[in-house]
Amino acid sequence: xxxxTQTQPGMFVQEKEAVTLDCTYDTSxxxxxxxxxxxxSSGEMIFLIYQGSYDQQNATEGxxxxxxxxxxxxxxxxxxxxxxxxxxxxxxxxxxxxxxNDMRFGAGTRLTVKP
Amino acid sequence: xxxVTQSSRYLVKRTGEKVFLECVQxxxxxxxxxxxxxxxLGLRLIYFSYDVKMKEKGDIPEGYSVSREKKERFSLIxxxxxxxxxxxxxxxxxxxxxxxxxxxxxxxxxxxx
Numbered sequence: 001x002x003x004x005t006q007t008q009p010g011m012f013v014q015e016k017e018a019v020t021l022d023c024t025y026d027t028s029x030x031x032x033x034x035x036x037x038x039x040x041s042s043g044e045m046i047f048l049i050y051q052g053s054y055d056q057q058n059a060t061e062g063x064x065x066x067x068x069x070x071x072x073x074x075x076x077x078x079x080x081x082x083x084x085x086x087x088x089x090x091x092x093x094x095x096x097x098x099x100x101n102d103m104r105f106g107a108g109t110r111l112t113v114k115p
Numbered sequence: 116x117x118x119v120t121q122s123s124r125y126l127v128k129r130t131g132e133k134v135f136l137e138c139v140q141x142x143x144x145x146x147x148x149x150x151x152x153x154x155x156l157g158l159r160l161i162y163f164s165y166d167v168k169m170k171e172k173g174d175i176p177e178g179y180s181v182s183r184e185k186k187e188r189f190s191l192i193x194x195x196x197x198x199x200x201x202x203x204x205x206x207x208x209x210x211x212x213x214x215x216x217x218x219x220x221x222x223x224x225x226x227x228x
Contacts, residue, residue, distance in 0.1 A: 032213065033213050035217075043222035043224070044220070044222065050214065091157060097213040105157040105159075107157045108157055
């Protein structure tokens, strides 16, 4: 069965610094996709970034990048130059190709950006 | 932009009441999902639907049912609400394919007294 682990329930970062949110996953399927979502206090889940298992390069989207280490089965989210508006819950998720309607989520990490 | 809307942001119901949560998406997505979110547990899939009138159970379907009569609308029904169904409910939609992201609605915070 798929499993997503986010080991950091809460993280603090100083404004303008970079922060890494950890995510490890467990799958035996070679084809899968990894996703990160942000959930502000308003509740809506916002898609941030995607990494496919066959992608050669680490995904980047603006200040977000994904540190994908396939052999270690880790997909850490890096946020550069943190802003106060980055304070939110962050969820890592994975979907395997054979079960493409089944997206598995980690428990989430609450990031707080300090001024 | 994809838009997923949910009928209510906050709901307060009594134990034993029948509760309807509605979700509408405007991007012609085949797939729609209902999740429940509880602290420390992430999101857990209740039901999903890959076509009109089609549904599949997720991880925690007990106590819930769903209805999808039109492609854009997916309803979650609590036949007889219980206090342990107090939670945040999130609806999502997506295209098919494992690389496709899901688009989420704003969520419904349900309190069952």
